[in-house]
Amino acid sequence: MATLSLRKFLIVASACLFLTACATQKRSTGKMQGDVYTGSDTVEFLATGVKDRVFFATNKSTLTTASRDTLRKQAAYMRKQKKLKFTIEGHADERGTREYNLALGERRANAVKDYLMTYGISGSRLNVISYGKERPVNSGSSPLAWSQNRRSVTVKAQ
Amino acid sequence: MKKILLAIFCFFILNKPSIALVEVDITRGNLDPLPIAVSPLYVDPGSVAIKQNEEIIENIGEEISKVIEVNFKRSGLFNPLSKESFVQKPDIAHIKPRFEDWKLIKAQALVTGKVTVTDDKLRAEFRLWDVVAAKEMIALAFSTTPENWRRVAHIISDKIYKRLTGEDGYFDTRIIYVSETGPKTQRYKKLAIMDQDGANVKYLTLGNELVLTPRFSPKNQLVTYLSYFRNLPRVYLLDIETGVQEVVGDFPGMTFAPRFSPDGKKIIMSFAKDGNSDIYTMNMETRVVERITDHTSIDTSPSYSPDGKFICFNSDRSGLQQIYVMRNDGSNVKRITFGKGLYGTPVWSPRGDLIAFTKVHKGRFYIGVMRPDGSGERLLTENYYQEAPSWSPNGRVLIFYRETKTDSKGEGFSAKLWSIDLTGYNERLIETETDGSDPSWSSLLSK
Numbered sequence: 188m189a190t191l192s193l194r195k196f197l198i199v200a201s202a203c204l205f206l207t208a209c210a211t212q213k214r215s216t217g218k219m220q221g222d223v224y225t226g227s228d229t230v231e232f233l234a235t236g237v238k239d240r241v242f243f244a245t246n247k248s249t250l251t252t253a254s255r256d257t258l259r260k261q262a263a264y265m266r267k268q269k270k271l272k273f274t275i276e277g278h279a280d281e282r283g284t285r286e287y288n289l290a291l292g293e294r295r296a297n298a299v300k301d302y303l304m305t306y307g308i309s310g311s312r313l314n315v316i317s318y319g320k321e322r323p324v325n326s327g328s329s330p331l332a333w334s335q336n337r338r339s340v341t342v343k344a345q
Numbered sequence: 346m347k348k349i350l351l352a353i354f355c356f357f358i359l360n361k362p363s364i365a366l367v368e369v370d371i372t373r374g375n376l377d378p379l380p381i382a383v384s385p386l387y388v389d390p391g392s393v394a395i396k397q398n399e400e401i402i403e404n405i406g407e408e409i410s411k412v413i414e415v416n417f418k419r420s421g422l423f424n425p426l427s428k429e430s431f432v433q434k435p436d437i438a439h440i441k442p443r444f445e446d447w448k449l450i451k452a453q454a455l456v457t458g459k460v461t462v463t464d465d466k467l468r469a470e471f472r473l474w475d476v477v478a479a480k481e482m483i484a485l486a487f488s489t490t491p492e493n494w495r496r497v498a499h500i501i502s503d504k505i506y507k508r509l510t511g512e513d514g515y516f517d518t519r520i521i522y523v524s525e526t527g528p529k530t531q532r533y534k535k536l537a538i539m540d541q542d543g544a545n546v547k548y549l550t551l552g553n554e555l556v557l558t559p560r561f562s563p564k565n566q567l568v569t570y571l572s573y574f575r576n577l578p579r580v581y582l583l584d585i586e587t588g589v590q591e592v593v594g595d596f597p598g599m600t601f602a603p604r605f606s607p608d609g610k611k612i613i614m615s616f617a618k619d620g621n622s623d624i625y626t627m628n629m630e631t632r633v634v635e636r637i638t639d640h641t642s643i644d645t646s647p648s649y650s651p652d653g654k655f656i657c658f659n660s661d662r663s664g665l666q667q668i669y670v671m672r673n674d675g676s677n678v679k680r681i682t683f684g685k686g687l688y689g690t691p692v693w694s695p696r697g698d699l700i701a702f703t704k705v706h707k708g709r710f711y712i713g714v715m716r717p718d719g720s721g722e723r724l725l726t727e728n729y730y731q732e733a734p735s736w737s738p739n740g741r742v743l744i745f746y747r748e749t750k751t752d753s754k755g756e757g758f759s760a761k762l763w764s765i766d767l768t769g770y771n772e773r774l775i776e777t778e779t780d781g782s783d784p785s786w787s788s789l790l791s792k
Binding site: 246248281282283284285286287289290291293294295296297298301315316317318321322323324325326327328329332 | 528529530531532555557558571576578598599601602615617619620621622643645646659661665666687689690703705708729730732733748750751753755756758783
């Protein structure tokens with residue numbers, strides 16, 4: 188029951204988000220602003236309130252305001268969990284050539300790493316790996332699916 | 346790995362130059378393929394049967410002729426005629442064809458042959474006849490081990506192709522590619538190798554780690570590729586004969602997009618550090634590493650010109666992915682693509698006169714070719730997603746891979762190998778046991 192009501196809440200919440208987004212942003216759908224994903228499908232959590240991933244625009248590695256907010260929370264979490272190391276996975280969507288996407292994923296993961304380091308996290312705790320377009324989370328062939336796949340995911344290193 | 350060494354002693358049964366009336370115009374593609382009759386090779390009565398994969402091959406002469414026919418048909422330049430219409434028996438046709446009979450079924454060229462199989466040896470001879478001029482054009486014989494019979498068929502195909510087109514063939518070659526299975530979100534990838542016609546598939550890795558972008562060395566014995574072994578994406582070298590693998594260089598980060606230099610001595614690749622990818626080479630003999638590009642942009646997908654003097658690559662230094670050409674020491678960098686859209690995966694033709702590439706424009710993917718100065722752009726094929734062209738050794742055909750768009754549920758994904766002629770005609774699916782991507786064409790195995 189608990190999960191059901193949570194799901195209901197999410198549906199309502201995302202519907203609200205959709206409506207407000209439509210009202211304010213011309214180019215955004217409910218879950219995208221420009222072509223950056225802003226929804227919460229596929230997102231997992233490192234800890235309560237700490238999202239594990241940030242999303243990027245096509246061919247870009249710039250961090251959005253929302254991304255920087257997420258990463259500051261990740262940095263705060265990392266400062267508390269001093270013994271943990273992390274891997275930052277960089278990913279690209281399926282709309283680029285494989286080799287360029289490998290480089291792009293690496294660039295995205297490093298953008299995240301750099302930002303975390305400016306918040307005091309030692310680079311030695313942050314490992315970077317690019318998967319290019321090899322590991323999509325959404326197997327769709329739509330702008331929404333691509334936006335979910337253009338991401339960097341922070342995971343606890345084994 | 347099966348021995349690919351083939352003992353060929355080829356001698357001319359008849360060595361008088363003949364004036365050919367039959368010619369194949371290869372510049373026009375498959376508009377008017379040459380009607381050719383490939384008679385089953387006559388099997389010497391003393392021959393022993395060939396056993397392959399627990400199966401006995403009933404008529405090796407017919408099987409060889411079928412492999413030749415498939416090669417010809419797929420080339421788009423020939424139209425192999427139905428064997429049912431053949432009047433003359435293979436043994437008699439091989440000695441002296443009755444040209445009127447072959448003219449009647451509209452054959453312009455005729456292939457006949459004879460094969461003799463002993464326990465450890467297969468000897469095949471063939472003759473190519475100009476039906477119109479009623480003359481023999483070429484006659485050759487080859488010997489090899491019986492299990493190599495398909496290679497004999499490919500070598501014969503190459504000799505005929507060369508005699509009729511004036512250019513080297515590409516049938517006695519192999520393709521290395523990435524075999525793919527599993528759902529789109531979690532693909533299992535293995536290195537696979539096969540003959541150019543899809544036969545003799547072998548898997549070279551187990552699928553435990555992600556592998557990408559295998560490329561042959563010029564002598565076909567080595568393959569360089571990207572492996573995620575132990576979650577460290579690095580360029581590797583694999584010896585196909587021995588199965589020995591080694592990491593290329595000692596880089597403190599991801600290396601990717603490898604290719605051999607034309608002399609086979611160097612591997613050129615990208616090395617990504619702190620979000621910036623540049624191009625490096627490593628000499629495999631001296632282990633000397635050289636940095637070729639030094640730019641804050643992404644520089645990747647390098648490919649040498651056949652003389653080794655130039656390198657083409659793609660870079661987003663202008664803001665978006667475009668193709669550049671530079672000298673092999675990294676000097677004189679020039680952008681060559683200025684058309685609308687993105688350009689990537691440049692690969693220099695073995696003849697040196699063209700660069701094949703992938704172009705992305707308005708959400709569609711194209712395989713195209715242009716001259717090394719960027720002029721004469723010609724797009725050969727357009728689709729939802731396709732990339733990574735690789736040249737046939739004679740520079741006539743490109744092989745690449747194509748991925749399908751998934752449906753609204755995210756299902757229906759596939760990745761397949763395709764080929765297309767330089768002319769833009771003759772686009773063909775290359776059948777593989779599993780899905781496939783990142784194909785790389787070998788050079789001719791026998792020259």
